[in-house]
Amino acid sequence: MNSLNSSFKVEFKETELKQTFSKAPSRQQSQIYISQLSEASNQDITFSEELPQEDGNEIFDKSFNSHEINTETQDNEDQLYYYPKVIDVNRNNLVLKRHFSKIDYKGSSTEFQSFLLLAKYFFSVGILALPYVYNLTGLVLGSALLIFTSVFTVYSIHLVIEIHKDMILKNEQQRVYVKLNASITDIAHKVYGVPGQMFCRVFGLINNLGGCISYVIFFEMYIIQIIQTYLIKNLSYEQAHLIAALVAFAILFPFSTVNHLSLFWQTNLIGFFFGLIGIGIMFYTDLNFISEVGTLSRQKNDLWRTDHFFLALGIVVYSLQIIPVALNVRDCMEKPHKFLPVFQFSTAFTCSIYLMFGIVGHLAMGEYVDGIVLINFAPQTLKGMLARLLYTISVLLSYPLKFYVVIQLYENLKCFKEKIFCQERYDKSDYKTLFNAQMAIAKRYICRYGLILFIFIISLLTVKLAKIISLLGSFAILILQFIIPQLCYMKYFNVSLSRKIYGYSICFIFLIASILGVYKSIESLFFSEL
Template sequence: MKQVVQFKLNQTDQVFSTSLIQFSPSKSSQGVFKNEVSESQHSFKSFKELKDEFNITHHQHSQFYDSSFNSIDIIVETEMVDEDNKTPKIANFNKNNLMMKKQYTRMDNKQKSTNFEAFLLIGKYFFSVGILALPYMFYLTGFILGSLLIIFTAAMTIYSIHLIMAVHLDIQSKVDPSQVKQTTTITELAFKIFGVPGQLSCRIFSTIANLGSCISYIIFFEIYISGIIQEQWSNKITNEQAHLIGALFAFTIILPLSTVNNITLFWQTNLVGFLVGLIAVLWMLYLDFSLILGTGGVQRSENDLWKTDNFFLAVGISVYSFQVMGIALNIRNSMENPNNFIPVFYTSTILTCLMYLVFGIVTQLAIGEYTEDIVLLNFAPQTIIGFCVRLMYTISVLLSYPLKFYVVVQIYENLKCFKDEIFSVEKYEMSEYKNFFDQSLALLKRYAIRYVLIVSIFMLSLTTYKLAKIISLVGSLGSIILQFVIPQLVYMRYFKVQWYRIIFGITICLIFVISACLGVFYSLMSLSSNH
């Protein structure tokens, strides 16, 4: 019998009773560090000595989120492994009043990802409910202006990643490779260059973007379920009652997913969700092409090529569909060969841009002015095809939701005020009077606040069913600044660029700040209107 203990690596002053320590390989689906500890001897070594002896590097495994998303410290359960049948058994471990702890990495991913896996992960982050609003965006802007907006957003996304990569690589080149943190993100870069204000700005806009995505996902579920209810019992209940029932169903489904802490599952669920959603989009494209070839589509006018009345409403939708800044460098650091990140990212972004253009234009040609703000609503649920397409994309969104919510949870749970005061995790760990009640109370506080957040998201989702407008609001309020303004400021401040580059960068920042403000204004106006 051997005890398998998972250590928290930064606890350098911890002392353990060991005679043999060896490293077991990571599980294929986990990146948690494990050490096998023999219990036959009682020689003492400090963890720092063990770290030096075995060259343990805290950042050996790629992590998924920046420092603001530090993994949750969970009091250890020690596994007892039976060498005969290899069956893990859970046992309590509190020997010599030393409470062993384990630390989940920010993403419990399986191992280093290949270029293809990184390509799929980037594509999945692009691929969300935003694509369903693109036909409506083309209806708002016309074909030419809408196409230019999509291309411009994709180009600026690539440019922003280029700026952040330049800063990141320059920092790496000036520091001892063994001291370089392998999980640098836009938040950490902003903290190094602008201090707490930069870090706080990234956290705020990242929270808005991900929290808004959670709300939009729940609204999507409400629309889907209420559509089924109205189809089956249209004569017995009103639209408001159908939406309320749909919201309750959505809440019932989302609630257990919101309590998941093992993010090992997120890679798998996101990949499955991406593939299912891609099949649904390709199916919709096939139906649109069939409609165009069969009927010629709807009649067009010159005004359908270029419309500016709702341009800033469309900007938010476009930016929402390309939001990737929060996880780009994490994906790079998770790759087997990080030097391949740039071509992989460029390829994924360009192909996504082409898919957006084709899907938006073809759907708008087929449906025209009858386009709903979410194109799935144009597919009748009473038909087999319409039902299957709606169901497939709903499954895709359902599998994508947990990771969006997990990012929000990690941001607020790792704020100092929450960790030290509300959850009392650190106080509990330092206390000499550790008991089950204290541990349970800390856990109770943690989940109580999480449930309050879930209910708040649910209540906000009940305020409107205009999903395209919510997407536009989230894109304008949360994504534009994080994706286009902060990278410019980080680059200019770090490299201390010449005056002409400062003028260029400030001009870009002003354009996007004004676009964000106008986008928020028009989104709120549209949400408050009766149309």
Template sequence: MGFKKDEASSSSHVLSIPREDTPLLGKIQHLSSPSKTFANVFIAIVGAGVLGLPYTFKRTGWVMGSIMLFSVAFLTYYCMMLLVYSRRKIESHIKAAKISSFGDLGFAVCGPVGRLSVDLMIILSQAGFCVSYLIFVANTLAYLFNYSIAKPDPKILGLSPKAAYIWGCFPFQLGLNSIPTLTLLAPLSIFADIAELGAMGVVMVEDVMIYLQNRPVLEMFGGFNVFFYGLGVAVYAFEGIGMVLPLESETRDKDKFGKILGLAMGFISLLFGAFGVLGYFAFGEDTKDIITTNLGQGLLSTFVQLGLCINLFFSFPLMMNPVYEVMERRFWEGRYCVWLRWLVVLAVTFVALAVPNFADFLSLVGSSVCIVLGFVLPSLFHLIAFKDELRWYGFASDAALIVMGTIFAVYGTSSSLMEIFAKKA
């Protein structure tokens, strides 16, 4: 395969430094059972992106949106397995290598350039997720407590409600993100996903009841101009490819990991599809970019929305930890640096203030870094790792994903940026 002996020692040395994604799971002492692996996959993938799916289905049409969602789910699973196969191949060839993360694999395959590429994508994607969290929390709180028919454009201390709530979160996030270890925060991650699943269930039941009453006019297919928009949101919704190698490492029966991952992805895609379709069916053309704001001002709706806000608020430091691992490793010799973390939180806050629309931002992050991280890099690493063994169809599939992923990323990023700037203007 072309790996030299000196490369093995170099890889082994670099692969021992802190990983950019392992802290999200914490330090696990025992290998995971199939059921725990299934749950870990669910926790790693399900996030705030699902809340923008009903609005996306309004833009793309519910049939086109569903086809796109399931296609992205399949391709995401396929590329996740490419990472697993590439890791197994390299570890079998270089006995001393221990590849525990996406960045480790990037270094083993492409050297420092590979690790730099993964590090950059990890920073942009994880920070992007946290920007969307702040936007969701601020917009939801503003909708619940400030907007009314009598006063549609209120101000809080001279700021818009969105800006006021984002800045209100800032000092608390400085404190949470200053915690050097995630041991105390780990239970919040599990709580957040359980609460989000419960909230999704409540929202879907409400959607069915509202649809039976209103039966709005629905579109099955949108135009080609919204294809890349929908693709970006769908890719964003299936976040978590950076966790697949740590998850596979912690699985007790590694031969069954592919099947468990496939079952988890199938379940998640059905859940996402039902959530998106039911949300659009309930509200039709009135579907908003954050579906929970369509539910009105009732007690149940308020409880669900506040629960989601609390969960995403406490998920922020968990999702930012991979960013800190990379930044501190590259700029502070791997040591804890509180002022560097504060600067990153400040930068994320400014970006959240600048982005006007939740779903538009999901599309931007999904179209840019998530497509590269989820499709382009796994295919490239697999192509390099197996370059001497791939048959023509394997080479063609990897090359096709690299080329199409790059085209989609470039075009999707430009269309999402034009969408955001057009709304700001």
């Protein structure tokens, strides 16, 4: 029967009674299957080991008395991606599953649409901390750090794409028509197996969970200023923070319990445009302030500062995180081979915007710039109120998709699937009872509610959003975006000794930077007034 997995497209048809089954066999059906195989062997009924190709592209095998088997050669020219279609054919409870045809995966995004998608993915709350980066590092070192991170981001994506292309080529040579995902998690799984996959999933979960926490903290910061400015002016900061956390919890809790991915994509896109308008207002206000008033007081070492370099590095890496989603954009393109030029242009464009926004914000605010530049805009003015409101709406609309990604990451972990949700056991027909179905749903929502509560408890500990962003960038994103692609590339291609020395040197440097960045972030969060 192994010959059914050969290079033919095999289609089973019932001549007397057409039956197509979409469910897996139960235990009783499996026993019948085993007994029928044993009976067939006792009655000298043989199953063909090879499928000869006859004229007319049809053959008839007497092993299946009531089946007509059509074979057709696979044509894989000019096609790279395939989704195998699986059918179940049942004859006396004898279930056969075979990949019998291919469905060509055709992307729908043009180069311009892909550019917009990449720009949207680059866009995050990290941009609000870029003027603070220049305050930490100076104009020259801050600009060099942004450019260096952008270049290495393109380099890492290039390494992963090279691995993905080679995997596709090998599948074509072996005539295996299965679509290969180009995410860093899938690449690590192909190269390092389950440990590599789990490593990327855990760090991806930490990254997205930290993103949710940063969104909640930003929302709380906005509510705190509303309370202290317009509502209760004599309220202490701790009391206002607690009230803001409760208000944020009441607003964001319903978004966290909805399962509607298409709705989340729409709200995220709307939030992206709201955020762009808010950034535009802030940029215009800073330029107007510089032209009318001039720059504020400068520090002596305004061009080059290294004492807080690793704290700034985490913020920059967080602002340029793209590897979890960039390759998915490539999969959706009509011409995937044009992704790399589009990505290079998108990264250069984003880096230019970041440079202008960070430099102008730093020149306007000087050493008085806050960790999040939006806080420096007075809410009493029309421009300040609009900038705060628009960006807060952007964060509010973008949060559900961020939280949905976290849910999908941990609910698909094997320990949750098998031990907590019992998904595999529930999928078997013998266990599909109303009680088990309700319990599976209850366990899922209990975990979600616990996760929401955890996010808001963490958000109560601090409002130093720039430091939280730096911690995430140093701990999770720097490893996923710069270290993992290097390791996967070297192991997959079995590179030369000189290339290994070069690659491991890069990994070592980024690992040291990650450790120092985490240390500096934790120090500034809990032990420093910076």
